[in-house]
Amino acid sequence: MTLATGRTAFMQDGQYDFNRIEKKWQDFWLAHMTFRTPDGSDPAAAGKPKYYVLDMFPYPSGAGLHVGHPEGYTASDIVARYKRMRGFNVLHPIGWDAFGLPAEQYAVQTGTHPAQTTQKNIDNMRRQIQALGFSYDWDRQVDTTDIGYYKWTQWIFLKFYNSWFDEVQQKARPIEELPIPDEIQSQGDEAVRNYIDSQRLAYESYAPVNWCPALGTVLANEEVVGGVSERGGHPVIRKPMRQWMLRITKYAERLLEGLNEVDWPESIKKLQQDWIGKSVGAEVDFKVVGHDAALRVFTTRPDTLFGATYMVMAPEHPLVEQITTLEHKEAVTAYRQQAATKSDLDRTDLSKEKTGQFTGAYAVNPVNGEKIPIWISDYVLISYGTGAIMAVPAHDDRDFEFAKKFNLPIIQVVRPDDPELAKEAAAERLCFTGDGTAINSGQFDGLSTPEFKEKITTWLEEKGLGKKAVNYKLRDWLFSRQRYWGEPFPILHTEGGQVIAMDESELPLGLPDVDDFRPTGTGEPPLAKATDWVNVTLPDGTKARRETNTMPQWAGSCWYYLRYTDPKNAAAAFDSEKEKYWLPVDLYIGGAEHAVLHLLYSRFWHKLLYDLGYTSSPEPFKKLVNQGMILGEDNQKMSKSRGNVINPDAVIEQYGADSMRLYEMFMGPLEATKPWSMQGVEGVHRFLNKVWRTIIDTDSGAPTAAIQDVPADEETTRLLHQTIKKVTEDIEGFGFNTAISQMMIFINHLARRNVRPKEVVETFVLLLSPFAPHIAEELWQRLGHCDTLAYAPWPTYDPQLCKAKEVELAVQVLGKIKDKIVLAADADEQTIRQKALASNKVQAAMNGKTPKKVIVIKSRLVNIVV
RNA sequence: GCCGGAGUGGCGGAAUUGGCAGACGCGCGGGAUUCAAAAUCCCGUCCUGGCAACAGGGUGUGGGUUCAAGUCCCACCUCCGGCACCA
Structure with missing residues (x-):
């Protein structure tokens, strides 16, 4: 028997052979x-x-993809495919956040x-991602460790280095435009240089x-959990x-x-708001008795100034040395030393009891001119506000606790409106912190x-005793790591x-090849061992050393969404026309674990680039959706030690x-945390099989x-x-x-x-395609x-055709x-009411009583009140 | 301790945002097909009582608003995530 080859393929392939089909279409899309x-x-x-749909790009780990990745990636892929069918020009890229500690x-x-x-690892993960049939434009891949990429990460760093922040205009400006105050100018070149550096x-x-001695490296706050790495x-x-810090x-x-x-x-x-932690209050100066010095405090409660009965400075406060009296010197010094050696954790831990x-x-x-004692305590942080506080024990829990412990006076200056509370507060049994x-x-x-x-804020300003002030919890960003596998700083x-700083024209500065990646243990980064690379002779013949710190992993991920718009540009980080066309990102999908840091840092970088004219929108990510976590079948977090990890490769095979894509979407709401179930995968797989059999004759392979x-x-x-x-x-609403x-x-x-009907079947296939494209x-x-x-047009519906002719109420x-009664969908209220009251069962339930009120909700229900 | 989010069948979850609780899927029970099994198809499946028609109860707990509450309000309990003396 001879048949056309095309037919033969059909004949042989009557069953839903997903492996063959998926391979075939993945190859097709690529080719x-x-x-x-x-x-x-x-x-x-x-x-x-x-339309720009962005995924949080993965770290290419040796373990490969876990089932959490495809969740967000499938969601974004559905949206990308849907938008294409709706006629959008869709940018849907992927890349690799490949610097980082595990490889090192x-x-x-x-x-x-x-x-x-x-x-x-990248090769392996790319294979895994391609096996899921995501519609990425593979020509736009970026890899943060590629020198063609990190050249521009370094370039952005130089932008930070070569900029200052104009408080009046509230924006960054090139450092050349920094006005130098006359008194600095008059002090000579070095003073000018120091001033510029300070800005x-x-x-x-x-x-x-x-500092983590075991890892031989410095860790960011977020890398320290509970006092350990x-x-x-x-x-x-x-x-x-x-x-290195970023301001x-x-x-x-x-x-x-x-x-x-x-x-x-x-x-x-x-x-993010809490992380930034804005608070508005006042700064007030307290004169120190017998010294020509004032202690400045920040308070959000200037209204409690009359209740300030003592003051507290952070142990590290520069004024401590100067004002401590001889007789207290020894104890104060001991206390300061103790505080200095304590880690942050120890300080909070031990501080359950105030010291x-x-x-x-x-x-x-x-x-009021009252003389009040000045204490030091580690419950006051040097890094927040002015590093000193006025203590109002009657209206601040911490001060209250401290005052009780050290027998300091407590003066009520705010009376609660609730008389019961007022009584308790007056008796010093509780601390009232409200209005x-x-x-x-x-x-x-x-x-x-x-x-x-x-x-009082106005009053203080008039008297020159203080002024309105704003404080933020946000700290400057510690931007260097003592590691090898990161972007080198273009700094000498x-x-x-x-x-x-190196000149932009000298970039990129490549990482030197070394064969010993171990930390030096002294805190000096591994790059210090690459002496050939580290030591340079400057054009004027003098010697210099390269910066041996490297940038943190966040660096590359702060701007990758910009590079996707122009990934191969060798002359610029990205073309401004392309940036203008694609940005902002219309939809950004990723895990909630990046809620604060990654999203805050990239917004920060974006704003700098915006100030300098490189980006056209003030915010990079218009809409953000977080996918939830996927737990193991035992309802526990997936982990190797629990042995409940699901391998995507095995599921696909x-x-x-x-089926994998469909199951991940069928499990529940995208944002929810939900457990994996292999039987659930089986369920959606049965559905796809049924779709196949409904359309394809399993003997011939033809419809x-x-x-x-x-x-x-x-x-x-x-x-x-x-x-x-x-x-x-539901696609529009992520359901x-x-x-x-x-x-x-x-x-x-x-x-x-x-x-x-063929047309109906074809419409259904189009609806299914973003979810199960192969x-x-x-x-x-x-x-x-x-x-x-x-690129087939997305099906449209006719609202009239959605409506049922008859409805059950x-x-x-x-x-x-x-x-329950059945009526024409367009029946008027009168008809519905009559039909409802005519029901035997309803009559029986009413038990002869007359209806007081009949509530009719069209096409829903009727409620009779008797 | 503070700030978020969530509690609905045996399980994952639906519920037009105040209008028939449990869609859809899993699991389970029964039947058909088969020599048999897998696969598939059909029926059933919130709980209690009843052969049944049916009756009663039911969305973490207790109260409230309403003709009507999973949905709104008050108080509480449990679980998950985040923060950690931020003046």
Whole structure:
């Protein structure tokens, strides 16, 4: 028997052979560059609105993809495919956040170069991602460890280094435009240079950092969990060390305000707001008795100034030394030493019990001239506000606790409106921190808390005793790591101790090849061992050393979404026309674990680039959606040690990528945390099998005889239009699980029919295609189409056709359902009422009583009140 | 301790945002098909009582608003996530 080859393929392939089908279409998409994305200037994009769907790019770990990755990636892929069918020019890229500690630790253990490990891991993860059939434009991949990429990460760093923040304009400006005050100018070149350095947005600092002796490296706060390193659980101590910092604090207000412009989950915005931690209050100066010095404090409760009975400085406060009296010197010094060696954790841990020392000095309360003692205690942090506080024990829990412990006076200055509370507070049994009415406050008595705050702030300003002030919890960003596998800083240190930055034209500065990746253990980074690289001779013949710190992993991920718009540009980080066309990102999907840091840092970088004219929008990510966590089948977090990790490769092999994708979407709401279930995968796999059998004759491989070119019956038409409506609206609203349910309902209906109108079947295939693209493409082809369905127009529905002709209404008597009646959908209220009251069961339930009120909710129910 | 989020069948979850609780899927029970099994198809499946029609109860707990509450209000309990003396 001879048949055309095309037919033969059909004949042999009657069953739903997902492995073969998926491979076939993945190859097809790659070979035909189906998802190549034209830029705005490309004729292929003409007349199409743009849509940018971004995934948080993965770290290419040796363990490969876990099932959490495909969740967000499938969601974004569904949206990307849907938007393409709706006529959008869609940018949907992927890349690799490939610098980072794991590859370096592996290098330390085995001597394998991190670049090798990274390449191997990227190749493996790319294979896994491609096996899921995501519609990425593979020509736009970025790799943060690629020198063609990190050249521009270094370039952005230089932008930070070469900029200052203009407080008046509230924006960054090139350092050349920095006005030099006359008194600095007059002090000579070095003073000018120091002044300029002090204004740069990237600067060096010797602040104490989290030093982990076991890892031989400094850790960021977020890498320290519960006082030990997140990775490895080693102890961490505080140690002052030279670091590069980025002046993110200058952007605190704009980062806060920008949140009002974005469509993000409220919970994420709240996390960022809390992290920035803005508070408004006043700064007040307290004169120190017997010294020509004043102690400046920040308070959010200037209305409680009359209740300040003592002061507390952080142990590190510079004034401590100066004002401590001889007789208290020893105890104070001991206390300071103790505080200095404690880690942050120890300080908070041990501070369940307040500790402190009296300095022997006194300050004068500017509002009433009272002499009050000055203490030091580690419950006051040097890094927040002014590093000193006025203590108002009657109205601050911490001060209250401290005062009780050290027997310091407590003076009520706010009376609670609740008399019961007022009694308790007066008896010093509780500390009242809320709003109330002022007492014991001289001429301010009787004012409400908010009024008082306003009045006294003005009063303080008039008297020159203080002023309104704003503080933020946000700290500058510690931007250097003592590691090998990161971007090198384009910075040199001269023999004379000067810092000079490389010129942009000298970039990139490549990482040197080394074969010993171990930390030096002294805190000096591994790069210090690459002496050939480190030591340089400057054009003037003098010697210099390269910066040996490297950038943290966040660096590369701060701007990768910009590079996707122009990934191969060798002359610039990205072309501004392309940036203008694609940005902002319309939809950003990723895990909530990046809610604060990654999203805050990239917003910060984006704003700098915006200030300098490189980006056109103030915010990078318009809409943000967080996918939830996927737990193991035992409802526990997936982990190797629990042995409950699901391997995507195994799932794909057994059920196929389409089943995997569909299951991940069917599990539940995208944002929810939910457990994995292999039986659930089996369930959606059965659904796809059923779709296949409903359309394909499993003997011949051709469409079944049930598929005919005939118009659809009324019921099928209605269900089809309802399904188009539901699937469309659910994709728009990220309700993928319910969209799938609807498709199941539809196919259950269709499978029962002996005649399946071809047009209806084709419409269904299009609806299914964003979710399960491989099977959809295959069905589309077998239904007689020659080209991919990726750009076929998305089906539309007719709202009239969605409506049922007849509806069933529940009839309640006093809120309890007694009967159900069937009526024409357009029946008027009068008819409904009559029919409802005519029901025997309803009559019986009413028990002869007359209806007092009949509530009719059209096409829903009737409720009779008797 | 503070700030978020969530509690609905045996399980994952639906519920037009105040209008028939449990869609869809899993699991389970029964039947058909088969020599048998897998696969598939059909029926059933919130709980209690009853052969049944049916009756009663039911969305973490207790109260409230309403003709009507999973949904709104008050108080509480449990679980998950984040923060950690931020003046």
